[in-house]
Amino acid sequence: MKGNEAMAEAAIRCGADGYFGYPITPQSEVLEYLMVEKPWERTGMVVLQAESEVASINMIYGGASTGKKVLTSSSSPGISLMQEGISYLAGAELPCLIINVVRGGPGLGDIQPSQSDYFQSVKGGGHGDYHMYVIAPSSVQESSDFVKKAFEVAFKYRIPAMIQSDGAIGQMMEKVELFPQITRRTDTEVIAECGSWATTGKPTTRERNIITSLDLIPEKLENHNHKLQAKYKEMEANEVIFEEIQCDDAEYLLVAYGTSARVCQKTVQLAREKGIKLGLFRLITLWPFPKKRIEELALTKKGFMAVEMSEGQMVEDVMLNVKGKAPVEFFGRSGGIIPNPTEVLNAFEQKFRR
């Protein structure tokens, strides 16, 4: 099945309570699949086509505020429209899932695959000091698995989670092993799990619950920010995921994620055929970023080359964590173009003058 369809099916199977979204290429299959599948009959999951991405993300805010498991999906321009809502979700500490099937930008850009939303996903995008959990699949299998994973992390830390896919993985068809259906929680179970904070109706037995991101007293707001930062620190310590492909004996490393990581895997193979000891460091969580591991690797490797479908965004985080201990180069294609393995290898050889 397609990557987009796999995410939609995974949403039903992981017991999501609601999906709210607006059509945009190249991710409309998520909403289309759900409407064909009728999850309201299968599991009781609500599916609603909203009037805009702005409405979608605020429906997510409304639903997440009640402790329900809710998600939306969109693509780059639509995700830009959601940024205010994402900032509110982060501020109010609401668990939810936002899927971004990235396309070329800036502006209306095009509908081809891209990775140029990295900054927006991991550096904020919306206003204020906040982070989302951002996880990037590089296959249809991971597209399905990460829906479940992202919801787990979102609820564990009460944080909005994002799957950053791209137009290639969203549209690509691959074999996928779907996980078995997880039973959707009953209202009673939602109240038992989230009743301490969620707005589920105030019984006489507790004080009212309020979901807000407003704190008019500066000292209170700063304290809230410190609480968020402590949570982010904890996630940086516990939730980083990456994959090292032929890194052990490598002299040089490519750093990539998602579709560009698939391309780079072939580049590594081509390089090794030529006797170049090249490895691939694949980011799986884009935030938290594998700061520590990159710093460690910088001590033993001769150089790094970040490969992205953008004009260079993740490369800045690689540089920050290599801390000048090894040269960091960059190769990227943008505008919706996927680099081919040979041009990546040529770029590598040119930059490191081999």
Place this chain on the structure above:
Amino acid sequence: MDIIKTENLVYKKTDAMTDKALSYCPGCGHGTAHRIAMEVLEEMGVIQDTIGVAPVGCSVLAYEFMNIDMQQAAHGRAPALATAIKRLWPSKYVFTYQGDGDLAAIGTAETIHACNRGENIVIIFINNGIYGMTGGQMAPTTLPNMKSSTSPYGRDEAMMGHPLKITELIAHLPGVHYVTRQAVHKPTEVRRAKKALRKAFEQSYAKKGLCFVEIVSNCNSGWKMTPNQSNIWMEENMFPYYPLGDIKVDGQLVK
């Protein structure tokens, strides 16, 4: 004191309001509108089944005063939040409480589409023809020639557009079941408005569609008047443009 006995009690502040001092200007209608909405919910015995949504505007802190579970929405988006809450919790009473800037300017799309989908929620719309919280700027409902800080020489309709009768507009949508325009500046009006709110909560809960209660109110601070002057000005100027009464009842427009 001897007189304080249960059998002598004729009126009591509803427990559905907190004891926190209202942040509204003295003379403002928000406090009364809050109170009657909460009294209705308490009288119906549905506090534990109610989820409210506060807007951005003067009533951004409504959740400080309403003693119920509440969410605070981004500016204009309350009907989107309420849509999701009601769809995910169909057994709850769900309402939004919004001002004119929130509902009829930045949130126009969310308002119209929630109405058009016939979400089974209540929208309480406080129309005072001005942006109160930000200091008296022109609102979508500001009257022709009315002065505000961003229409200091009066609203010039040719330049600034016309006051938006959003309530009449949404009344035409088939998803909307009950639409009424009320006021809370006099005891008679308060009693009428309270009845309207009860009807709105009951009928939306009965899945008849969206119920919309506009309350035309004053903004003595924003209008630069004393509370009494503002109420008189409201009767003389706001009510002719925004006439009180039912606009749609039982899904039928009132002729």
